[in-house]
Amino acid sequence: MSRPSSLTPSPDVEVPGPHPSAPPPGTELGEHYDGCFGCGEELENGLRLRTRVGEGVSVDTEFVVGPGHQGAPGLAHGGLLSCAFDEALGALGYLLHQPAVTARLETDFKRPVPVGSTLFIHAWCTGVEGRKIYAKAVGRLNAPDGPVAVEAASLFVAVGFEHFMSNGRPEDVRRAMQNPDVVKAARAFEVNP
Numbered sequence: 001m002s003r004p005s006s007l008t009p010s011p012d013v014e015v016p017g018p019h020p021s022a023p024p025p026g027t028e029l030g031e032h033y034d035g036c037f038g039c040g041e042e043l044e045n046g047l048r049l050r051t052r053v054g055e056g057v058s059v060d061t062e063f064v065v066g067p068g069h070q071g072a073p074g075l076a077h078g079g080l081l082s083c084a085f086d087e088a089l090g091a092l093g094y095l096l097h098q099p100a101v102t103a104r105l106e107t108d109f110k111r112p113v114p115v116g117s118t119l120f121i122h123a124w125c126t127g128v129e130g131r132k133i134y135a136k137a138v139g140r141l142n143a144p145d146g147p148v149a150v151e152a153a154s155l156f157v158a159v160g161f162e163h164f165m166s167n168g169r170p171e172d173v174r175r176a177m178q179n180p181d182v183v184k185a186a187r188a189f190e191v192n193p
């Protein structure tokens with residue numbers, strides 16, 4: 001089936017503000033699931049990304065690039081950089097109080113990202129049209145105002161919590177739902193897991 005490929009919403013699209021119960025700017029979001037490759041705090045060689053709420057519907061995510069993240073010697077793997085952006089962009093769903101999944105993700109690699117550097121990712125929502133959530137992100141090297149290394153644009157599609165419950169491998173879903181932090185993440189969206 002062919003799909004529209006644009007990652008830019010219509011010009012007259014609504015750019016939403018944060019949901020009234022969204023956490024305030026400066027809040028650290030923490031992991032949304034301990035098995036998440038992007039944010040799981042204890043996951044060996046996971047990206048262990050840390051995300052803070054920004055102004056409006058935006059977040060700031062830090063990716064400390066380690067030796068386990070290499071593609072070429074001493075350089076970050078592009079797919080893992082895309083993963084970091086997916087995670088940062090996905091976290092915007094917290095501020096909209098809307099579970100959503102990545103439908104399209106486009107990443108532009110502008111500069112190499114060496115091991116030992118920190119990528120400062122700023123992601124923001126550019127519009128919501130029905131279930132479609134558009135967002136962009138920029139990643140800067142070693143400082144929030146450092147040189148731009150990576151840019152990304154994405155389309156997330158809003159889903160109900162049952163998307164995760166019915167599509168995930170049952171044993172992982174069962175285990176996740178025994179974790180109070182996951183239940184808390186689900187409740188943060190005001191849904192009944």
Ligand SMILES: CCCCC/C=C\C/C=C\C/C=C\C/C=C\CCCC(=O)SCCNC(=O)CCNC(=O)[C@H](O)C(C)(C)COP(=O)(O)OP(=O)(O)OC[C@H]1O[C@@H](n2cnc3c(N)ncnc32)[C@H](O)[C@@H]1OP(=O)(O)O
Binds near residue numbers: 089090
């Ligand atoms: C139980 C334990 C749970 C633990 C989790 C706890 C909390 C979780 C909650 C939040 C997580 C918080 C932070 C998240 C941080 C990072 C997350 C990383 C995110 C991911 O890593 S997530 C994995 C990768 N992701 C997928 O696994 C998606 C697979 N996929 C599908 O599941 C379907 O494909 C879906 C649902 C996308 C759509 O399916 P669907 O049937 O519901 O809807 P439909 O197809 O009608 O699309 C509706 C409108 O979107 C347009 N549209 C759709 N796809 C498009 C495309 N590719 N390009 C352009 N437009 C597209 C259509 O054209 C239509 O547009 P229009 O309305 O204008 O007609």
